[in-house]
Each structure stands twice: as C-alpha cells, then as structure tokens.
Amino acid sequence: MADEEKVTICRCEDVTLDELLEAIRTHRVRSLEELKRILRIGMGSCQGRTCLRLAASVLAREIGVSTAEVMKTLPRPRPPVVPVLVGTLSRVELREGIED
Amino acid sequence: MTRPRERYDVAVVGAGIIGCATAYYLASRGLSVAVFDKDYITAGSTGRCPGGIRQQWATEDHVRLAMKSVEIFKNLDQELGVDTDYKQGGYLIIAKTEEEVKQFQKNIVMQRSHGLPVEWLEPGEINEIVPELDVEGIGALGAAWNPTDGYADPFKVTYGYARAAERLGAEIFTFTPVKRVRIVEGQVAGVETEKGFVRAGCVVNAAGAWSRQVAETAGVRLPNKPYRHEILVTEPIKPFLGPMVICFHDNVYFRQSPRGSILGGWGDPHEKPGYNFESSLRFLVKMTKLLATYIPRLKSVRVVRQWAGLYDVTPDAKQITGPVRGVKGFIQANGFSGHGFMMGPITSKLVAQLIAGEPLDLPIDPFLLERFEKGVAGAEAAVVG
Numbered sequence: 001m002a003d004e005e006k007v008t009i010c011r012c013e014d015v016t017l018d019e020l021l022e023a024i025r026t027h028r029v030r031s032l033e034e035l036k037r038i039l040r041i042g043m044g045s046c047q048g049r050t051c052l053r054l055a056a057s058v059l060a061r062e063i064g065v066s067t068a069e070v071m072k073t074l075p076r077p078r079p080p081v082v083p084v085l086v087g088t089l090s091r092v093e094l095r096e097g098i099e100d
Numbered sequence: 101m102t103r104p105r106e107r108y109d110v111a112v113v114g115a116g117i118i119g120c121a122t123a124y125y126l127a128s129r130g131l132s133v134a135v136f137d138k139d140y141i142t143a144g145s146t147g148r149c150p151g152g153i154r155q156q157w158a159t160e161d162h163v164r165l166a167m168k169s170v171e172i173f174k175n176l177d178q179e180l181g182v183d184t185d186y187k188q189g190g191y192l193i194i195a196k197t198e199e200e201v202k203q204f205q206k207n208i209v210m211q212r213s214h215g216l217p218v219e220w221l222e223p224g225e226i227n228e229i230v231p232e233l234d235v236e237g238i239g240a241l242g243a244a245w246n247p248t249d250g251y252a253d254p255f256k257v258t259y260g261y262a263r264a265a266e267r268l269g270a271e272i273f274t275f276t277p278v279k280r281v282r283i284v285e286g287q288v289a290g291v292e293t294e295k296g297f298v299r300a301g302c303v304v305n306a307a308g309a310w311s312r313q314v315a316e317t318a319g320v321r322l323p324n325k326p327y328r329h330e331i332l333v334t335e336p337i338k339p340f341l342g343p344m345v346i347c348f349h350d351n352v353y354f355r356q357s358p359r360g361s362i363l364g365g366w367g368d369p370h371e372k373p374g375y376n377f378e379s380s381l382r383f384l385v386k387m388t389k390l391l392a393t394y395i396p397r398l399k400s401v402r403v404v405r406q407w408a409g410l411y412d413v414t415p416d417a418k419q420i421t422g423p424v425r426g427v428k429g430f431i432q433a434n435g436f437s438g439h440g441f442m443m444g445p446i447t448s449k450l451v452a453q454l455i456a457g458e459p460l461d462l463p464i465d466p467f468l469l470e471r472f473e474k475g476v477a478g479a480e481a482a483v484v485g
Binding site for chain 2: 026027030031033034037038043044045047078079080083084085086087089090092094
C-alpha cells in the first residue's frame, strides 16, 4: 500500500493512485465525471486518453461494480479532437449563418 | 447510498455553489438540511463557469453584494479547510466606445464611493497591467481596473462547501432528482424525490438553469430563461497574465488559470434560449480570433478543450433571492444570469440568515421575485451576455 503514492494514474495533471483512492472515498465518487471535476483527470493535454481507463478500473474495484459499468460515466468527449493552435483556428472563415 | 430521513428543517434543490453553500450556512446555524441534485455536485452551471469574481458592476446592489462575497472568499480556505486557488489577480475591463468610456467613468465614481479601489486607465496605461495586450490592435479607448477582483476554482469551492456542510450534519443526496415541491394550503410541505417524500417546512430553489421547472411544480412562475455560453481552454503556458480581461463590447473574457491554461469565453449575441450544451465551431473560431487579436502571441498556443454551460437569465440580469408571495417557506436563490459563482457565498449566507430569522448582512429587497410585477427597471448593464 505504501507504493500507492508512487503510482501515477494521470500524467498530465500529476495524480497518483493514493490521491485517486482518497478522492473516491472522501467524496463517495460514483462516476468518472466526478473524478474529472475533483482531480482534473482527463483535463490535461491528453484529454483522458491515457488515464481515464486506468481510473475507471480503480473506481470499479473501489465501489464494487464492473469496469464496463463505470465506463458508462466516461466524460463526454470535447472538441477539438486533437489540440489545435489558436492561430490556425483564428484563420478559419465561417460562412454567414453557420451554427456548428 | 443512504436514504434521506423523514424530515428536515430545510430541503435544498440543487448541489451547485448555491445549494452546497446554503447547506453549509444553514447547518452552521444548527438547522437540519438535506440537499438533492439530479446529478453530481457541480454538474450544472457551477462546474462549467470560469471562476471569475468581479466587483465592478453598474448597479449599486451588485457592487454591495459582490464586495461582501469577496470578504467571504478571502477567508474561505481557512473557513472550509481547503485550498480554493482563490487569488485577487484583478479585472481589467476594456472600453471600446465613447459611450462605454462615459459609462465606465460614471460607474467608477459609484464603485469608489463603496470603497472599491477601481481606477480608470488611459490607453497608454493599460500595458502597465497587461504588457502583452495589443491596446492599439483592439482599439481600446481605456479600461477600468480593479486589483481586488479575482478568481477561485469552482470545483474546490463547491466541494469544499459540501464537505464542510456534511461535517456540520447536512446531508447531500446526489443522483436524486426532486420531482415536485409539495405545497399544502399555501405552505411548503416538503419535496417529492426519487427516494421518496421528504418533509420540510422550507425549500430552497437553487436549481440554477432548472429553477424555473422546480418553481413550476410549486405553482410559482419564474421569468428565468437558460442561455448557452461556451468556453475554451488552452494548454498550459508560463504564467504571464495576472488579471481577468473582459470587454462588454466584444462580449468576451479570458484569464490564465493557476496551472497556466488560458480560459476564455465569448457570448454569442444571437444565442437563443434553450438547454443547448453542444460545442460549436462558430464559437471556437470567434473566440480564437479574439484571443489572437487581444494577445497576438497566443496564436502559438493550442486549444485543448471547449465546452458549454447555461446562464440562468432574468429580465434585469439580477438574481432572484428570497421568499415569494403566496407560497410560505419557498425560498428562491436562482436567476444569477452568469454571476452565480461569484455571488454564491454571500447569497447563500443571506438565504441562511433569512431562514434562521437573523438580521441580514445586506437587504435582499432588490432581488425579490415580486420586483418584476412592476415591469423591468434598473437592469444590470455590465454583463457579458
């Protein structure tokens, strides 16, 4: 158990396994959406591609449900799909009336 | 998950900043309180807001309220036992029209009379506050600068209030929708939740953009309408931007988070009311055009994420706080029109004082629902809408 502080779950936001476990217990977490808000898991440069599945398996084990069940609470993917430069986006010409 | 008890002194609908902070201030007054939310804590507008805390308002009601809120924010870390990232980095409000220049200078006189250390900056002085801002490029005619405005982390603040409220005995039931506020003979009897009926002589409607529906179940009509507002965030870069920069003319704001990301929002003047949480390309393009114009060196920074949240907007852009005619024990704390996070601590405290029968720190008369009976007057103009 002492090694939990040395196991990194989210590299972008620097979240370790012991921090993850503490958050799940303190806040009685039931969803990945909550973990994202409490620990910023999935908010970094990788946008959750590395950490969220790992976090899901830990959460599933902690609250005694299947990983598949926890994966149903996966935060909604947000655009852009990959990071894009402000400069590149600012040169896009929108047609009048375009909504999305 | 535990089930609610049969009765509480107060039932709160909504576990955003208002609901959680109200629970905290009620519990600290010895009242029993239960909070119900259809989702998790901060799932609504609180968790989607940029965390700005502004005191520069165009109406005195808002200046007084915001200044009291800042007094609370200043000591909140100590009070709640959490690090909320609260920082007074200031707000720089850019004026771009002659009309704005006049209005801002008038506002500053009023704001200073309340003790706010706000100053007017000529175009040549703006770069002393934000050296990277392209003052000429954006056509700034001046700016209002208040160093005591700032920001805090909405998640840390709200979860901080929630856990502190629980330590004082409050109970928070997430993923537990309230179906109806039950009224018996003009008096609140309790709330019907998905976990059964819970008796309470007082119900606080802190459901944010869903407050209108909650009120309807009690036969109370609120004028609030939900409007989508979009935000984007960039990868973190070395801290260089202390204040929040806003401009009402361009309907834009942005700041740098303590982690280094730039967080920015633009309000689409053509946005229609509705529960729209979609992210649009239109926003992404408009917002990045503005960022590239305001601070050209941001062109080389990457956008990592965009999202949307709802403003719960009233006809005068001021909140609805306090009791309503005809339904005893039904207290409103909603309609913040985009300012719920910053006004949250003080409003929640006022609501708790009201319910506990204590003297109020500030009068709530300007925020009562009944003000709309006389039509709309004294609207707040200093809004990124």
